[in-house]
Amino acid sequence: METIPDHHPTPAAPAQPAAPAGGTETAMLNIEGMTCASCSNFVEKALSRTPGVQRATVNLASEKATIEYLPGQIDRAGLKAAVEQAGYGVHEPVAPASPNVLASDQELDQRKAEAYLKLKRRFRVAVGLAVVIMPLSMLMLWPRMMNLIPTPLLNYVLLVLTLPVLLYSGREFYVSAWNGFRHRTASMDTLIAVGTGAAFLYSLAATVIPHWFMQRGIMPEVYYDTTATIIALILLGKVLESRAKSKTSAAIKALMGLQAKTARLVRDGQEVDVPIEQVVPGDEVVVRPGEKVATDGVLLSGHSAVDESMLTGESLPVEKKEGDHVFGATLNKTGSFRFRVSKVGAETMLAQIVKLVEEAQGSRAPIQQLADKVSAVFVPVVVMIAIVTFVLWFDFAPEATRLPLALVNFVAVLIIACPCALGLATPTAIMVGTGKGAEHGVLIRNAEALEKAEKVTTVLLDKTGTITRGEPSVTDFLPVNGEATDRLLPLLAAVERQSEHPLAEAVVRYADAQGAAALTATAFQALEGRGASATVDGQAILLGNRRLLDEHQVPMTAAAEQAAAQLLDQAKTVLYAAMGGQVVALIGVADTVRDTSVAAIRHLQQQGIEVVMMTGDNPQTAAKVAEQVGIKRYFAEVLPADKAGKVKELQAEGRVVAMVGDGINDAPALAQADIGLAMGGGTDVAMEAAGITLMRSDLQGVVTAIDLSRQTMRTIKQNLFFAFIYNTLGIPIAAGLLFPLTGWLLSPMLAAGAMALSSVSVLTNSLRLRAYKRTA
C-alpha cells in the first residue's frame, strides 16, 4: 500500500552546476518512511534523476540507498534533499543517546553472544560459590563441628560467600525487579528478587542481630544456601533456555544466511564481482557450477540443473534453460549460465519467504489467548498468594518455628511460580513449526493458519494445476499408416518447434523426452485455429485438428477413425498428422495427473480427511480423473465464479474446509475456505488470499502442511498442559497446602530447580518438532 501522496518527483537543485570531477563517490543513506516496494522504486527513480547521481539503488529491507555520485556536482546534503523532496526522510544518526535505529543483524547476533557469555560467567560464579556454601551450611547439623566453629563466625563466613552471588550473579534480577517496580509491572525477575531477597535479608538479620531472635524464642537460622542455590539454579535455567531459544529461530537465520554476498556481473564484456547490494534489475550475472545464484532473474544463455530445495523443499535439482526463472540463494549444480536480474533485495523470492516466516512467527495464535491473559496478571497474583501464605503460616504454625516456616514457604511460592513456561509454550512451538515448514517449502502465513489447518476435515482440490499438472502433455502417440514412431516423431516435432501453441509445446516436450532427433522445418505456416504446416526433410507435413485435414482433403482411414474415437472417449484432445496427403498419426493430448497426486490423496484420506475435487471439466472427464486418483466426491462444470460457492456448500455441511488452488480465479475460494493453500508458482493474488503457500507444485505439500500443523498443535497443547499443571500444582504445594495432610513442604531450593526446568522442558518439547520429517 502506498501511503505517501502521489506526486511527481522534482529533481533536487544541484549544489553547483557542472565541473565534473574525476571519479565517483559512493554514499549510503538510511531512508525513512518506505512502506512498500513502490516506495523504494520511487525513491530510486527520484535519486537516479537527480543531476550528479550516476547510479542509485534502494533496498527496502535494509532501508538503505546506495548512491554513486559525482562529488563535484552534488554532495550528501543534496542527496538528502532529493530524497526529502520525493516525500521520504533521511535518517542521520544524531546524538549518541539514540544511536542508529537500525542495528544490523550481525551486531545483534554479536550482542546476543556477548550476553550469553556473561550469563554463563554469572552462572559459574554462582555455582562455584553455592557448592562451597551448601556443605558449610550442613556443618550446623553436626553438633561436634558446631562446637569447633562458633555459629556466629560461620554465619559471617557464609554471608561473605553469598554476597558475590547476590551482587554479581543475581544482580540483574534485583535491578530488573526495581525497574519493573517503577513501571508498575512485575516479571519473573520480581518473583526471584523478592524471594531470594527475603531469604537473604532474614539471614542477614539472623547473622548480625541473633540476640533479637533468641530473645523471642526463635533459633537465628540462616538461609544463605537457599539464596545462593536458587540463584544458581535459576541461572542454570536461563543458560539452558537461551541456548534452546537460539535454536528455535535457527531455521530463519539459516534461510537468511543462504543469501549470496556477491554477484559476478557482466559489465562492458568484463566479469566483475560486486557486493550484492549494488546489483540492480537489468544487470547480467554469470553463475558457474557450484555457485549460488545471486538474485532472482531470467536465464539468458546456457543451461544447468539448479538445486532449489532451499526455496521449495524439493530435493531434486530443477533443469533450467533459456527463458526460465532462476532464484537467488539456489545452488547451481552442473552447467554455467548467465541471467538477467529481475528482482533484488526485498523483492526476491528468498526475502519474501523470510519475511513471511518472520511475520508468522510474530503472529498471535488463538490458542495462546488464555495463557496471555493468565501471564499478564500472574506475577502480582503470585505475590499476593505468597503474602497470604506467609500470614497463614505465621498465624497457625507453632510459635517457635512460625517465622522460619512462614519465610520458607513464602520464598518457595515466589520461586516456583514463574510463568515463563506459560509464555514460552506457544511461541516457541510456532517458531519451530513455521521454520520447519519453510524448510519443506510450506509457508505458513500466521499462527492462526497453523491452528486452523489442524482442524481440517475436508480438503477441496481444484483439479487443474493441483491434481493435474495444469498443462497439456502427450499421452498417446499413435501411428496409423504403418509408419514407425521413431521416424515420424522427429518430423512432427520439427514442425511443432516453430509453433508457440501450448499443444505444440507438449508435442516437443514429448519428442525431447523420447530422445527424438532434432530436425529443421522449412516453409512453416501457422494456421489460425487449425494447426500448422511445414516441410521437413522434403516432406510436406500437416499437423493440427480434424478441420485442418478436412480442409486439405486428407481422407481419414478406418484405423484413424477408430483411434480418434478412442482418444476422444478418454476426454483427450486429438492432434492429427498428415504427410503426403495421407493421415499418418494421431496424438492424444491431455492434462495429466501428477505423479505424486495419488499417494498424497491416499495419505490425506488415511488421516481421516475427505478429499473433494472440483473442476470446470464436464462430468465424464471429472469422473475419470476422480476415479484415477481415488476421489469419491467431486463437483464438475464449476465456473470460476462459483468456486467460492462450492466451498460455502461444504462449510454448510459443517465441514472445516481446506481449499487448494493455484490461480487468480481461485482467490475468492481460497479466502472463503477455513484455510486456503495456494500452490507454488501461484500468483501473488492467490498467495495473498491463502493462509498457507506451497512452494512446490504438488499435493505432497498439502500433506506436509496438515501433518506439520497437527504436530505443532500437539506440541503446543502439551506445552500449555505442562505449564498450567506445573503452576497450578506447584503453587499450592509450595504454599504448604499438603503439609496438614502429609507433612510435605517444598524446599525453596527444590522449587528453584523445578522452576528452572519448567521453561527448559517446554522449550525442549518445542524443539522436538525440529525432528519432523516429511511423510511421503
Place this chain on the structure above:
Amino acid sequence: MDTTQLIVTLAGVGLLVFVGWFFFLAPHRVAAAVSSSAGIQQVDIMVKGGYSPDVIEVERGKPVQLNFYRDEENSCSEELLLPDFNIRRDLAPFKTTAIEFLPQQAGTFAFTCGMHMLRGSLVVK
C-alpha cells in the same frame, strides 16, 4: 492470636491491598506520536523493566515508527511482540530498534515482551 500475629496479619492484608492497587489500578503513562516531516508518526519508547510510555496514541492510515530503546540486559524484555501486526523483533540491549508498520484500523493493540509479562498498548485513532 498474639500481638505479633495480629500485626503480621494486618500488615499482610495491607500489603495485599497495596499490591493489587499498585499493579492493577495504577494510572498509565500515555504518549501521542509526533509526526515527522515525512509524515511518519514517531514515538520513542524506553524499555527498562517495562515500557515507558506504555500507552501510545497514533493516527490511523499513517506509517508508524516505534523506536524502542532497550536500556537493560535482562532477558524478559529481549523480544518485542506486536501480534496484531505480525511483528516479533529482538531488541538489542542499549540500542534503539525501530519498528515500522502501517495501522489501517482503529482500535487498541497490545504489545508485549516475549513472555507476555511486560505490556503496553497502541491506540490507533
